[in-house]
Amino acid sequence: MSESAHIRVTVNGSPIECDVEPRMLLGDFLRTTLALTGTHFGCEHGVCGACTVIVNGDSTRSCLMFAVQADGGTVETVESLGTIDALHPLQEAFRTHHALQCGYCTPGMLMTALDLIRKRPLANDAEIRDGLSGNLCRCTGYQNIVIAVREAAKVIRASNL
Amino acid sequence: MKPPPFKYLAARTLDEAIDALACSDGEAKVLAGGQSLVPMLNFRLLEPAWLVDINRIPGLDGIQDAAGSLHIGALTRHKTTENAPLIADAFPIVTAAMSHVAHFGVRNRGTIGGSLAHADPAAELPMLAMLLDASITTQSGKGKRTIAAKDFFRGSLATALEPTEILTAVTLPKLPPATGWSFEEISRRPGDFAVAAVAVTITQQGGRCTDARIALAGVGATPIRFPQAERTLIGQTIDAAMANAAAAIVRDQCEPQSDLQGSADYRRHLVGHLVARGIDVAAGARS
Structure with missing residues (x-):
């Protein structure tokens, strides 16, 4: 187990503060730590694009970025779009x-x-x-x-x- | 498909990153855009003790026009290179090639320094570095080094970078006036690595070729130039026969491999056509 890092990140407009293991992929952080399971992992090596989220305004494969790298930044996931009753x-x-x-x-x-x-x-x-x-x-x-x-x-x- | 454990440093300065590499006994990797490194970690092809993240170091990115060259910081993202007017003015071949570098989302994060340091033999930027006689600047505790592209790429995914060095910039000397260019790539799907890619520049004066450059990617262990074929064009008026003759030299000299993307024979066949067409287009005979 490597040492954990403390991060502050804004996800879908909400400020999050949390300790993460450096090797935790951004997509795993979203899915398992924050329970935002709308982001899907497909290939986990950057080929399929299923896990794309928007980080600091740029679409990014969340399997090719570590959660710790999002420290200080903003993340938008599919959950930020619409609701069942009011689709984007x-x-x-x-x-x-x-x-x-x-x-x-x-x-x-x-x-x-x-x-x-x-x-x-x-x-x-x-x-x-x-x-x-x-x-x-x-x-x-x-x-x-x-x-x-x-x-x-x-x-x-x-x-x- | 999860990366192995590592210790992580988000370096705030180049000196801090260099110190970390020096202290890591060769067990550290530099993390830039991560678009090649993180897949290798996810596959556990690499298990570095440390990742030294250079993304937060100010001044490592950006494109500057200086003394007949463009100076591109290592952390310059592909999206920036793709859209930069300075690049489009001086090196339209680079702008054209950038649309072949992976995909939109990957170009949002991938960096020029990362692509050169990763040195995939089928990647576009290492090939362009060869074509454009780039020089690559590195820094370590021992100081700065400048390495010519032709001495930088040593093999598939292998470069002249020492484990304690960071690639900090690449310098592209501007092309002479009246230089035409062509970039041709065949890949299985858009954005995939090249089965074969060919980049050509032709400089002409008074209807005769004064400089010619031909570079290939996806064919062999490193991006490669073909000086003998280039020399046959210099001093000549370029026509279809000249283009075919030079292309035949490249076709005969290249050493393609077979893999899932294509057989060696197929690649050699492609190279012959792509080089002939590339010379035609670069010389303005056909566009």
């Missing part, structure tokens, strides 16, 4: 356009898409596909995910969410 426009678009089947990759898709909508013009589907190319989905064939992100981007930009 991205979640609403995924639902409307059938952009998920098993749903395992969805949290990573949503958080990557959110970062893309914030930062890139997404002027055409090729840009959406390029932006999502680091997130694997084994069910949908991607087409409906691309449609959902395209439509969500319109809604989000129209309403300045």
